[in-house]
Amino acid sequence: MTKKSRKTKQKELILSEISTCNSLFTADELYKKLKKKDTTIGIATVYRLLKDLRKKEELHSFICERKMIYSRQKNNHCHFICQKCDQTTHFTVDKIDFLKTKIKGEVCHFQIDVYGTCVKCLKT
Numbered sequence: 508m509t510k511k512s513r514k515t516k517q518k519e520l521i522l523s524e525i526s527t528c529n530s531l532f533t534a535d536e537l538y539k540k541l542k543k544k545d546t547t548i549g550i551a552t553v554y555r556l557l558k559d560l561r562k563k564e565e566l567h568s569f570i571c572e573r574k575m576i577y578s579r580q581k582n583n584h585c586h587f588i589c590q591k592c593d594q595t596t597h598f599t600v601d602k603i604d605f606l607k608t609k610i611k612g613e614v615c616h617f618q619i620d621v622y623g624t625c626v627k628c629l630k631t
């Protein structure tokens with residue numbers, strides 16, 4: 508087997524693994540799953556492909572609890588972070604009209620981090 512064909516095979520394996528991911532995943536989680544199928548796969552290969560897919564807007568990335576997470580969906584990713592207990596809750600925004608008026612260009616996906624005090628902490 509030539510070097511090139513192994514690379515192509517690995518790329519196909521990564522792509523097929525990503526296509527089965529219906530939820531958010533990290534590069535590490537993806538890498539662990541791939542390692543079980545092909546032990547010769549390197550994390551650098553995984554990262555490179557993830558970067559390519561992001562550029563092509565086939566994959567979307569968010570920062571969730573200090574980790575980079577990836578999604579096949581363009582959905583937005585929003586956090587409400589309590590500054591008192593550090594608890595993070597997720598919510599989604601349906602309408603992005605308010606963003607469209609502020610941004611020149613085309614929005615692909617977005618993430619919002621909102622900071623405040625959660626209900627639980629407000630009561631204590």
Ligand SMILES: [Zn+2]
Pocket residue numbers: 564566567568581615616
């Ligand atoms: Zn995107």
Ligand SMILES: [Zn+2]
Pocket residue numbers: 570571572584585586597
């Ligand atoms: Zn999150």
Ligand SMILES: [Zn+2]
Pocket residue numbers: 589590591592593594624625626627628
């Ligand atoms: Zn709290």
